[in-house]
Amino acid sequence: MNETERLISPEDVRHVARLARLALDDDEIGRYASQLSAILEHVDAVRRLDTANVPPTAHPFPVENVFREDAVTASLDRATVLAQAPLAESDCFQVPRIMGEAP
Amino acid sequence: MTASRAPEFGSLVEIAASVRSGERSARAVLAQSLDRVRVLEGDLHCFNEVTVEEAEADADAVDRKVRSGLDPGPLAGVPVALKDNLCTVGVPTTCSSKILKGWLPPYDATVVSRLRRAGALPIGKTNLDEFAMGSSTENSAFGPTRNPWDITRVPGGSSGGSAAAVASGMVPLSFGSDTGGSIRQPAALCGIVGVKPTYGVVSRYGLIAFASSLDQIGPFATTVADAALGLEVVAGHDPMDSTSLERPAPSLLASLGAGVSGLRIGIVDDFLSDVSPECGAAVIAAAEALATVGAEVDRVKIPELLLGLPAYYLIAPAEASSNLSRYDGVRYGLRVDGPDAETMNARTRGEGFGPEVKRRIMIGTYALSAGYYDAYYGQAQKARTIVIRAFEAAYRNFDVLLTPTTPSVAFPFGSKVDDPIEMYLCDLCSIPSSLAGHPAASVPFALSPDGLPIGVQVLAPALGEVPMMRVAASLEQAAPPEARGPVTP
Numbered sequence: 001m002n003e004t005e006r007l008i009s010p011e012d013v014r015h016v017a018r019l020a021r022l023a024l025d026d027d028e029i030g031r032y033a034s035q036l037s038a039i040l041e042h043v044d045a046v047r048r049l050d051t052a053n054v055p056p057t058a059h060p061f062p063v064e065n066v067f068r069e070d071a072v073t074a075s076l077d078r079a080t081v082l083a084q085a086p087l088a089e090s091d092c093f094q095v096p097r098i099m100g101e102a103p
Numbered sequence: 104m105t106a107s108r109a110p111e112f113g114s115l116v117e118i119a120a121s122v123r124s125g126e127r128s129a130r131a132v133l134a135q136s137l138d139r140v141r142v143l144e145g146d147l148h149c150f151n152e153v154t155v156e157e158a159e160a161d162a163d164a165v166d167r168k169v170r171s172g173l174d175p176g177p178l179a180g181v182p183v184a185l186k187d188n189l190c191t192v193g194v195p196t197t198c199s200s201k202i203l204k205g206w207l208p209p210y211d212a213t214v215v216s217r218l219r220r221a222g223a224l225p226i227g228k229t230n231l232d233e234f235a236m237g238s239s240t241e242n243s244a245f246g247p248t249r250n251p252w253d254i255t256r257v258p259g260g261s262s263g264g265s266a267a268a269v270a271s272g273m274v275p276l277s278f279g280s281d282t283g284g285s286i287r288q289p290a291a292l293c294g295i296v297g298v299k300p301t302y303g304v305v306s307r308y309g310l311i312a313f314a315s316s317l318d319q320i321g322p323f324a325t326t327v328a329d330a331a332l333g334l335e336v337v338a339g340h341d342p343m344d345s346t347s348l349e350r351p352a353p354s355l356l357a358s359l360g361a362g363v364s365g366l367r368i369g370i371v372d373d374f375l376s377d378v379s380p381e382c383g384a385a386v387i388a389a390a391e392a393l394a395t396v397g398a399e400v401d402r403v404k405i406p407e408l409l410l411g412l413p414a415y416y417l418i419a420p421a422e423a424s425s426n427l428s429r430y431d432g433v434r435y436g437l438r439v440d441g442p443d444a445e446t447m448n449a450r451t452r453g454e455g456f457g458p459e460v461k462r463r464i465m466i467g468t469y470a471l472s473a474g475y476y477d478a479y480y481g482q483a484q485k486a487r488t489i490v491i492r493a494f495e496a497a498y499r500n501f502d503v504l505l506t507p508t509t510p511s512v513a514f515p516f517g518s519k520v521d522d523p524i525e526m527y528l529c530d531l532c533s534i535p536s537s538l539a540g541h542p543a544a545s546v547p548f549a550l551s552p553d554g555l556p557i558g559v560q561v562l563a564p565a566l567g568e569v570p571m572m573r574v575a576a577s578l579e580q581a582a583p584p585e586a587r588g589p590v591t592p
Contacts, residue, residue, distance in 0.1 A: 023450045
């Protein structure tokens with residue numbers, strides 16, 4: 001196994017896929033392990049950069065808080081929005097159960 | 104190479120003047136556009152959806168205004184194509200992704216409403232690399248777009264459909280989005296003009312987000328003047344986008360004739376060894392042409408710009424992994440069921456996203472995850488600062504910089520799609536100005552020995568659109584006319 005393949009293991013891919021809520025099959029896990037390793041190797045110049053005294057940039061221009069008048073304006077129509085949902089009921093988006101049974 | 108010259112529409116100003124005066128109906132201009140789409144769409148696949156009925160209704164509204172003595176606006180009767188990541192009420196907006204198939208946006212992007220208010224006629228939604236991630240349109244879930252100069256080659260991406268629609272003469276104007284080069288690279292590969300404005304000049308409201316600190320909307324056209332007018336119409340502050348700059352739209356069209364006399368123009372040396380000889384030679388020839396019409400031209404080394412590519416491929420995926428978390432199977436688009444919410448989310452995303460989108464979500468999630476944030480995302484943000492400072496230093500001596508737009512001419516289908524890093528290198532020259540939020544334009548300037556178009560990129564500091572477009576206009580005058588579209592495949 002060369003160094004590239006060691007950067008990201010299939011276990012790492014499974015962990016990241018879980019964090020990202022992506023269901024991947026075994027083929028994908030193997031492929032992404034080698035591709036992500038190669039990409040990380042390619043961006044290694046950034047990791048090794050001497051950045052002492054360099055501040056980070058999150059946005060091209062200074063972003064200040066934007067205020068507007070506290071005025072009531074129309075919002076999107078609820079029925080129009082819910083009509084786009086895969087599943088809706090009683091004016092709500094419907095999702096599978098997110099909590100278990102009480103013990 | 105089999106492409107031949109295509110019929111042209113005339114300039115946007117000419118189209119609008121003839122429609123406003125009643126000499127030509129908006130319906131007639133639209134028919135020219137839709138006829139061209141009918142003939143070529145089977146070969147090129149520029150569109151995910153052509154909205155014939157909506158466009159005809161818009162054209163009729165323009166014609167009614169003219170008959171009533173009202174002014175329909177500066178783009179009266181101009182057919183326009185919209186990248187399919189710009190929201191359009193009641194018209195599917197897919198980002199060329201299965202995960203949004205069938206979704207009908209409940210609102211229009213600001214760009215779309217401004218175009219319609221100016222009298223333009225949106226004719227459809229153009230193909231792209233899924234969620235604007237790619238440089239060839241091969242990442243579209245609905246199949247690639249082909250380059251009208253050679254249909255065995257890619258049109259570039261991610262805004263490949265918008266570029267090919269203009270380059271094949273289907274429309275005189277289209278819009279795309281550019282995060283790391285997605286307007287400029289396809290413009291170069293298709294032999295047309297593409298402009299990425301300064302970040303914040305055009306509202307992002309209704310542009311489906313990829314990387315929010317980088318995304319900008321901009322025009323494609325066959326001439327610099329048409330791109331300038333297209334940009335003027337959509338630019339300007341929008342309260343719906345809190346990052347939109349509090350400034351009026353720049354006045355570009357009127358300044359194009361001012362020439363380049365006295366402008367200080369720098370040829371960025373650092374990319375020239377990394378691009379094909381013909382792409383490098385075009386930049387040198389472009390600089391010589393500008394010198395003969397009065398610009399002061401010199402070479403400049405800015406090696407920090409080479410940090411742009413690796414920094415971008417951490418920052419953009421990090422922002423994307425956050426932005427794309429909204430596709431969870433709950434509120435819109437695809438849903439693949441599961442026994443619990445987390446499984447439903449993961450199955451929906453696993454099935455709905457294509458390979459490149461998943462790859463970027465994974466890189467971004469990794470770069471932001473505990474233990475790696477400082478080493479990758481944090482370092483990339485600092486590299487971004489280094490790129491911005493290097494530009495600042497260069498712009499003390501130069502008004503405008505020149506680089507190749509792309510490392511090569513249009514490449515054959517399949518030649519890079521299995522190697523992510525090869526594909527990412529397409530953006531080498533376009534990424535640095537994206538990280539800085541600066542404007543950039545690609546102008547067709549030469550043809551390769553194979554007869555494929557080559558673009559030259561003009562860079563300027565923030566809000567430097569006026570000198571940038573003056574230089575672009577001078578380059579256009581010096582370029583051989585056969586180097587630009589529209590062409591018939």
